[in-house]
Amino acid sequence: MLRVAVVGSGPSGCYTAQSLVQQNSEVVVDVLDRLPCPYGLVRYGVAPDHEKIKSLQNNLRTVLEHERVRFLGGVRIGPGGVPTARLRELYHAVVYCVGAATDRRLGIPGEDLPGSWSATEFVSWYSAHPDTATDGFVVGARSAVVIGVGNVAVDVTRMLARGLAELSPTDMPQAALAALAASQVTAVHMVGRRGPSQARFTTKELRELGGLPGTGITVDPAELSLDPAYTDPSGLPAAPRRNVEVLRGWAGTPPDDTAPHHIHLRFFLRPVALLADAGRVAAVRFERTAPDGRGGVSGTGVFEEIEAQLVLRSVGYRGVPLEGLPFDTATGTVPHLAGRVLREGAVTPGEYVAGWIxxxxxxxxxxxxxxxxxxxxxxxxxxxxxxxxxxxxxxxTALRAEGVRPVEWAGWQAIERAEAELGAALGRGVVKLPDWQSLMNAAHSSTV
Incomplete structure (x- = not known):
């Protein structure tokens, strides 16, 4: 039998395992993950109110329950865990499906002020990722600025405008639910440096903002019209054309000034600095941009400040180097040839990559x-x-002899039961366990 280790249990890892066992009946796969829970960004990245997308977990579950696939959670690969060299000794092949683990930064003054976060940190908090280090995101904030116009930016904007009645049925951890329910944020500004025809969100996600109860949408038609494709979007591909049409509709409708929440969609503004008051972020300074005729934008020398006690940057992800593997710092990926890892231009037998890395x-x-x-x-x-x-x-057996105590499938099922019991005790549905200790206690209760 060909023994393969797949590192990472998100969609790319599960699809890799599925393809391996479907295409060859003499392959066995161990899917290893640093976390005790499977599914990667489907569990810890998809917004809790997106039940249909989260239901993809059911499809991934069938992969991990296959008779020739074994889930081994809570196993760190690299420094502080199982060295990659040791992994290569234990398996015929290792496929790294570890995603892109960090965020791109803005590189502007004030980016590290208290109250300024990456959108990923915010998503991890309301998704109960056990690495989340804080829960003070919305404390004292009245106005929020979300920098970026992709689907993650739309997700965090929507979460800031949601109410208790809409969030309570989700699996959001109790502390995040309570904090968002008590939030004083009334204005959310989602800001992009380019125009509406170049925004990266999907039309389905965009339209959701217009359907939020008690939330008004503000779009400035003068700002939209800076985009050459705004007046006549017929030449655009289908997705951006639909986005522009939705924005045109909102721009032509007076906003509801009585709504308790307002979402302001802004375009052609580039952040240049985060401004402080009393040691915390208080505003974002933007420079007005204009199309440069080559698909990009250039600064105009005109500046604007938007008040914000909470700033969430959502400008993309980036891969990080893996111990023992080559890494291209320019692209944030592992060099490869059709998935085979390349070292100095030569294929490395037995080492492979899939997914974002x-x-x-x-x-x-x-x-x-x-x-x-x-x-x-x-x-x-x-x-x-x-x-x-x-x-x-x-x-x-070898890993256990070396002190590794993986969370196997029964341990994950014990976590699921504990989350169902927690939700029942709170009068909710399933509620995620938010920290390492509670997850590991639940997982190992299955072996007691």
């Missing part, structure tokens, strides 16, 4: 399927050479 943070969840399939084809083409490696009988 392979291609960069692009595409939607479904994009990971063909990406994983390409890598799996490479693995299976290399099978004859890979099988020459001598392995221990069972890598899990």
């Amino acid at each position: 392979k291609r960069g943070p692009t595409g939607v969840i479904g994009t990971n399927r063909p990406c994983a399939k390409e890598t799996v084809i490479s693995v299976l083409e290399d099978t004859a050479a890979l099988l020459h490696k001598h392995l221990p009988d069972d890598p899990l």
